[in-house]
């Protein structure tokens with residue numbers, strides 16, 4: 299068995315059946331993705347649109363692709379036809395554009411709202427204040443061609459586990475307050491996407507329903 303297949307199987311055996319594993323294949327070749335796919339992995343995450351477009355035509359059609367990186371408005375139309383989920387919705391404007399592109403092809407696109415939980419400035423995402431302002435001003439449930447399925451966040455890159463745990467706990471609290479405040483009537487609002495190779499165990503303890511794992515499956519990226 300290849301390392302990649304072994305890693306997929308090992309991780310899968312450690313996860314509760316309610317938690318979804320998204321294999322993050324950014325910067326990794328198609329051959330690596332095939333190995334993971336052959337080990338039973340169906341969900342893959344990429345963070346760049348061009349890279350995703352290049353790869354997906356070379357790969358099995360039943361792969362479910364998640365976009366996990368910042369999405370530029372002008373690229374939305376390229377991914378809407380096939381994307382399984384856009385985890386990185388970080389502005390209301392982007393949500394409106396996804397909705398209108400999805401409407402054109404009569405599709406409904408699953409989305410997560412990315413919330414900024416880290417102290418690093420470089421990570422994208424809404425602040426909770428900004429998000430609540432948006433949700434008060436606009437009725438996102440009126441955008442019929444996007445389906446808000448929950449939230450996504452990235453913790454600070456640090457060895458301070460207490461800090462990471464707090465950030466995940468904060469994201470979980472955000473999830474529940476959004477659910478209570480705005481999405482109570484939606485059966486789809488149920489995903490809490492948090493946890494990467496270095497911190498997924500902490501994320502699971504804090505209630506993650508979806509982990510995004512790259513290097514632990516495919517090895518370090520260059």
Ligand SMILES: *Cc1c(COP(=O)(O)O)cnc(C)c1O
Nearest residue numbers: 322345366494495510511512513
């Ligand atoms: C790269 C990336 C991951 C995976 O990171 P690893 O540390 O390799 O597991 C998860 N989420 C996002 C948003 C990423 O950009």
